[in-house]
Amino acid sequence: MSTLYEQLAEAIETRIRAGLLLPGERLPSVRQACHNVQVSPATVFQAYYLLESRGLIEARPRSGYYVRKPVRKGQVQVQTAPVSATTTEVAISELVFEVLGTTRDTDVVPLGSAFPSPALFPLDRLARCGALAMRHLAPQAMTAELTIGNTRLRDALRARYSRHGIAVNADDPIITNGAMEALNLCLQAVTQPGDVVAVESPTFYAALQALERLHLRAVEVPTDPDLGVDPDGLAAVLRSHRVAACWLMPSFQNPLGALMPTARRQAIVRLLARSGVPLIEDDVYGELYHGATRPLPLKAFDQDGLVLHCSSFSKCLAPGYRVGWAAAGRYAPVVQRLKMMSSLATAVPSQLALAEFLEQGGLERHLRQLRMALASNLGRVRNQVLKYFPAGTRVSQPQGGYFLWLQLPDHVDTLALHRQALDQGISTAPGVLFSADRRFRHALRLNAGHPDDARVVNAIRTLGELCGRGP
């Protein structure tokens, strides 16, 4: 008995083979197909995916799925990846969802995960801080500080901004349900449906998902694997498009690991000031530098309140607590209203646990240990990649965070690799996740934030072997 999506795929395949759907003909959009055959988007997506894997249809940038021209067996399909001159309607979320779904299985080696090993965090101490802060709390405290967030926590964050010489508004920061909510609220605060947003290329898939959810269009800006977005490239995009906002991750960019140098940061902030375009700065990895000092956020150079700085504790201290924040500059009142409208407030127990932890001290010591552990893991996994992956593989050398970006030989389709690896209990994050128009088919993000146990080493070796098999 075949599943619903297999049935749908078979019905479409029959029509293609019968010549009812011709090469080059566009298939219905996922939305249309859902409506036509009364199935869920996931089902349509899986059916299209199956047909794509059989070589019957192909996804085209900015456009949808098309019936493929027949290809002679053995012929290599090379993906061209010029930088997009036009904006792209975003529809990446189904694929992200499918790939991320696999990382939840604890039997799977989580090389595709976005989180470092939870064993790296002081979870017991956080739990004790939470218990202490919640004991005999005045009942009014549970509803008194809706929306903007707990005063103790906000004061601690303001003090940290201040230590980096960053002055934040009285309205900032706004505490959110993780950085993800902060980023989404900030994006909504500065855009309207249909607007164009400049993003890195490759970019963090959550940025693409946020654009998709808010009916925005992406323009991808070339991004150097080491230095991040080039200010001249961004300036060219701002000249050629009516860009409503930028969304950048200057420090240990996900997935590249790029670290933007100070001069580029200053140039970009100057560019924003001239153009009046707001910038959403995703700084969740900023504390995870492996070098001597924390890279200053773009926010530190911003005199105009145009930078909406977003971060969280999820990657550096308290995964699962879902505490993030936005320092939204001149947009803070709008972000605060959007927070009220979309989720009202952030969980008080989580906020208080973090406030207590920060007040007790010891964050810096934890961060030092975490940075050392991540730097050591990253170096080790990188060496394993160099050892086990085929010739022609290029691998990033990030100065912070815990991601490696691999560019594999052209014969390796990392989406196919992802599926093969999953069959062997290994998750990966294929390159197509990181672009609105499905570039980076030969690239792969690997999570090197997990301890160097035999399982991880074996997984890297297996991946390398899968890549080495040739076309």
Added chain:
Amino acid sequence: MSTLYEQLAEAIETRIRAGLLLPGERLPSVRQACHNVQVSPATVFQAYYLLESRGLIEARPRSGYYVRKPVRKGQVQVQTAPVSATTTEVAISELVFEVLGTTRDTDVVPLGSAFPSPALFPLDRLARCGALAMRHLAPQAMTAELTIGNTRLRDALRARYSRHGIAVNADDPIITNGAMEALNLCLQAVTQPGDVVAVESPTFYAALQALERLHLRAVEVPTDPDLGVDPDGLAAVLRSHRVAACWLMPSFQNPLGALMPTARRQAIVRLLARSGVPLIEDDVYGELYHGATRPLPLKAFDQDGLVLHCSSFSKCLAPGYRVGWAAAGRYAPVVQRLKMMSSLATAVPSQLALAEFLEQGGLERHLRQLRMALASNLGRVRNQVLKYFPAGTRVSQPQGGYFLWLQLPDHVDTLALHRQALDQGISTAPGVLFSADRRFRHALRLNAGHPDDARVVNAIRTLGELCGRGP
């Protein structure tokens, strides 16, 4: 030195008095004005509000602000409130934000608050449950159950649905950051920008805000103060408009307190099944019945997966924990994706505290005590209203929850009353908050969920006196 909004109001007033802006002429929208004069939406709104209070401009349904025709002094402006035949673009959030902002001050008597007294909840026991559940937790638990939520909590909720004879999908419920997020995600799951959504009239302002945030349009359905939405009225709306979704609160509706009878519930679910229109059911007050049994949610009658049932623990057990959920029926996969895209996951400490509490037992005993306390408070406050408010005041007699809905004599503008009361340290929720086109200018929602201390009694007496002053 006048504030920014006073300066803006003065500039506009000067133009009106000079005849540069004529009676009937439309003022720039808040958005346009922000852009024109480079100030925040809040500033524009406050300026417009000031001009409205001076009688110089008026808000017109579905349209914006207009310069008023001069009115002879002493003439009473009677607000006509026909049921809207057309849909309304929603722009209520600035006003809601302004009014809600006042309820945060603990020196203010919170008759305008949406929360009952936090002293009514077992916060100490919840804190102990949280401490217990977090102690020695496996680190993986912090990131293993992203998005859909903690299994223990989901199982406990599924068991509660089952006790009411409600079968939920394997994908349901999805744990959210309070009911507010659940409602927002469900609304987004079933609409596209520009769609029309049927809401009650009056309706909970958060519904109007959610519509505003998602660029949707409202069509208000007449709602009986005792029986809720009339199925025939809803059927008429579905015939005359292309409605993408309904958003209803059948049990102890906010602000009316209406309790929809079973026959109406069944008729509405049948109507949805015929029309294929999804319904978002806001059931946050369902557990707060003062009678013998819990009203069955519309979800209980739904055979087609069209009801997206949303609720939370915020009003019945755990304010501030921000744990809600959606049982979204056929839309569950879409809601889950939207949750992932907008806030990724719900705080684990909050989820575990509630899971532990529910597993330990004692929820029913707490709810019995809570219902008794709320019923008693409501009756007492109602008697005080009858005693202190002027003749001609009508007051609801809800069978659950903790809100009273007052319809005051025509000379009482409750938005003006709200401001006068606030000067005396009393917050209220004026009727205009509960309609997209600013109806219910003579109505008021009072929170009767606070203990009967002298402060509350005095506040009710003061309100009654303010109303009694006459036009």
